[in-house]
Amino acid sequence: MHDKPNLLARFLLPALFLLAGRAGATIPDLVGMGPDNIGMAGAVTALAADPYAAYYNPAGIAQTRHVVLEMGYILGQANLQGFTDIVYDTDGDGLVQDMDGYPDYGDVGADYRVGDSGTAALFYGAGLQLGAIFPIWRHVSLGLAAHLPSASLMRMELENPYIPYYVMFRNRNNRFSASPALAIQPVRGVYLGIGAQLRTRMVTRLRISSYTDIETFSSTTGEGEPEVVGTIQANVDEMVMSLEPDLAPNFGFLLDLGALFEPDDPLHDAFGHVALGVAWRGPWLVSTNVDATILANGHVTFDDQDLLLSSLLEEPMEVELRDMTSFYDPPQLALGIKLGYSGLVLAGDLTWVRWSSFTETVAPYSETTIESLAGTSVTIQSGYEYPDPDFRDTWTLRVGGVFSYKPWPAARHLGNTELFLRAGYAFVPSPVPDQTGLTNYMDSDRTVLAGGLGIQAGRIKGFSRGPVRLDIGGQYHVLETRTVQKDPGLVADQDGDGILDYPQGYPLSGEITSAGELWAVSVGIQMSFDDPKPWPRSMRRFFQGRTHRNVPSDGAGRQPTPPPATENEK
Numbered sequence: 001m002h003d004k005p006n007l008l009a010r011f012l013l014p015a016l017f018l019l020a021g022r023a024g025a026t027i028p029d030l031v032g033m034g035p036d037n038i039g040m041a042g043a044v045t046a047l048a049a050d051p052y053a054a055y056y057n058p059a060g061i062a063q064t065r066h067v068v069l070e071m072g073y074i075l076g077q078a079n080l081q082g083f084t085d086i087v088y089d090t091d092g093d094g095l096v097q098d099m100d101g102y103p104d105y106g107d108v109g110a111d112y113r114v115g116d117s118g119t120a121a122l123f124y125g126a127g128l129q130l131g132a133i134f135p136i137w138r139h140v141s142l143g144l145a146a147h148l149p150s151a152s153l154m155r156m157e158l159e160n161p162y163i164p165y166y167v168m169f170r171n172r173n174n175r176f177s178a179s180p181a182l183a184i185q186p187v188r189g190v191y192l193g194i195g196a197q198l199r200t201r202m203v204t205r206l207r208i209s210s211y212t213d214i215e216t217f218s219s220t221t222g223e224g225e226p227e228v229v230g231t232i233q234a235n236v237d238e239m240v241m242s243l244e245p246d247l248a249p250n251f252g253f254l255l256d257l258g259a260l261f262e263p264d265d266p267l268h269d270a271f272g273h274v275a276l277g278v279a280w281r282g283p284w285l286v287s288t289n290v291d292a293t294i295l296a297n298g299h300v301t302f303d304d305q306d307l308l309l310s311s312l313l314e315e316p317m318e319v320e321l322r323d324m325t326s327f328y329d330p331p332q333l334a335l336g337i338k339l340g341y342s343g344l345v346l347a348g349d350l351t352w353v354r355w356s357s358f359t360e361t362v363a364p365y366s367e368t369t370i371e372s373l374a375g376t377s378v379t380i381q382s383g384y385e386y387p388d389p390d391f392r393d394t395w396t397l398r399v400g401g402v403f404s405y406k407p408w409p410a411a412r413h414l415g416n417t418e419l420f421l422r423a424g425y426a427f428v429p430s431p432v433p434d435q436t437g438l439t440n441y442m443d444s445d446r447t448v449l450a451g452g453l454g455i456q457a458g459r460i461k462g463f464s465r466g467p468v469r470l471d472i473g474g475q476y477h478v479l480e481t482r483t484v485q486k487d488p489g490l491v492a493d494q495d496g497d498g499i500l501d502y503p504q505g506y507p508l509s510g511e512i513t514s515a516g517e518l519w520a521v522s523v524g525i526q527m528s529f530d531d532p533k534p535w536p537r538s539m540r541r542f543f544q545g546r547t548h549r550n551v552p553s554d555g556a557g558r559q560p561t562p563p564p565a566t567e568n569e570k
Helices: 003-018 035-039 058-063 266-271 537-542
Strands: 068-080 083-087 105-108 125-137 140-149 177-187 190-217 227-256 274-281 284-302 305-308 317-329 332-341 344-353 366-371 377-382 394-405 417-428 446-457 468-485 511-528
Touching (some): 035 417, 035 446, 058 140, 058 177, 058 190, 058 274, 177 227, 417 468
Antiparallel strands (some): 068 125, 083 105, 125 140, 140 177, 177 190, 190 227, 274 332, 284 305, 284 317, 332 344, 344 394, 366 377, 417 446, 446 468
C-alpha cells in the first residue's frame, strides 16, 4: 500500500522541476557584440566607444558626441565532441542497470542547437544585435546594447552534472540580453559609466489534482507478486507563471591619457594615444520560485478492501522550491589598455572571472513525508545531492589590433573614406577541475583567433551627417583535447552479485575526453546622426577648458569628430 503515493509522486514531481530549469548565458558572453569588437577578440575595455560599449565598458559611450545607431547579425556553429558508452538511464525506468544487473549505457551527444518539434536549428547561434548611443548633453550619454537570438529568447532546462556536458556551451545561444548604460565625462579625459544587465526571474504557482484507480489481485497461479492494474490521471487545475524584472549592475572607468595634455606639451607625444580602462560586471544570478499543491483522489483496491485515496492522505502534498538557480554568470573584472601610433591601434585585456562562486541549475534534493490517517507514512525522495562543482577562478587574456588607412581621396558625397583591418587573439582557460569523480563538466581551455574588415565613409549626403561604417568580423574557437581518467574506486560490486556496479555518468572505458570547435561571423552597419543638445550656458562656463570640443579619431574609427560649434552654441 505504501507504494501507491510513491508511484503518484514519480509522475507529478518531475513536472515541477521542468518549470524551474536552466537558461544559459548569452552569445555575447561567448563570442562578443559588434563585428569590430568580435574581430579584435573582445579586447576593447580601453577602446570601447561604439554602442556596444554599454556591454563591454559603460564609460566608453561618453566618448561619442553624436547619436549613433548600430545594427548587425551574428551567425555561428559549434562542433563539440560527444561521449560514448556512458552509463545512464537510457530507457527512463529510473535505474542505471538492466534486468540482469548489467550497466545500462549509451552515447551522450553534444549538439546544443535548438529547434521546434524535435528538429534542430541549422546553426548553433544566430541572432540580431542592436546598439544605440544618445548624448543628452555634450558630456552625458545614454547607451543600449542588445542581443536577440533567433531560435529562442529564453530556454529553460535542468542539468544533471553526472551526465557529461559542456557548461560554457549548453544553452548559451538561447537567451535575450540587454545592457542599458549611462556615462559622463566629469573632467577632460576621464569617463565614468554605470550600466546593468536586464534579467527576469520566474515565479510559478501550480495546482495539480489527480484521480487514481488501482486494483491488486493474486496471480492466476497463486505464486509470485500480486498483479497490479490501474490508471493515474493528473490534471493541472491552476498554473500561474510570471516573469519579474531584475537588474545586475555594471560599472566602467576609462582614462584617456592623451586628453590630459595640451598638443604642444612634450608628454602629449608620449601619451597622446594611450588609454586605460576598467570594467566590472556583477554576477548575473536568476532565481526561480515554485509553489505547488498536489491533490490525490480515487479508489484503491488492496487485499479485497476498497479505500478512498483521499481518505488515506491527511492533507494535500505541498511542494515549495525556493531560490532555484535558473541562470548564473559569475562576476568579472576587466583591465584594459590601448596604445596607438600612426594609424595602428593595439589593445589588450586581462579579465578575472570568479568561477569559484559558480552555481549550477539542478533539481534540488528533497524529502517529502506523507502522513496517513491510519498512522502510517511514506517518504518520497526526489533529486540528487550533487557535490560542489569546485570551479576555480580564471584569468582570460585578450589582445587585438586595428590598422586604418585612407586609400582614396575625399569624395564630394562620401567625405573621407577609411579602411580598417582587424585581428585578435584570446586564451580562455577552463574553470573546471579534472573530472575524476562523479561529476562530468567537460569544458577545456579555449584558444580564440579573430579577424575583421571595415570600411567607413565620412558621410553619405542626404542620409547621415556623420560617418557610416560597414564591418565584418569573425572568430574561431578551438577547445583543447582533454582526457581524464576516472577514479576506478567508483566502480565496485556493491550488492555482491558478481557484477560490477557503475555510477551514473561513468564511462565504461574508465576515461572521458572532451574537444571541439566553434566559429562565428558577424556583419553590421554603424551610422552617426545629429549633434546632441548643448549644455546650458552656466554648465559650459563651468567646464570651460576642462573638455575638448573636438575629439580626434583614435585610428579605429570609433570617435566621430563633431563639427565646429554653431553660433547658437558659442
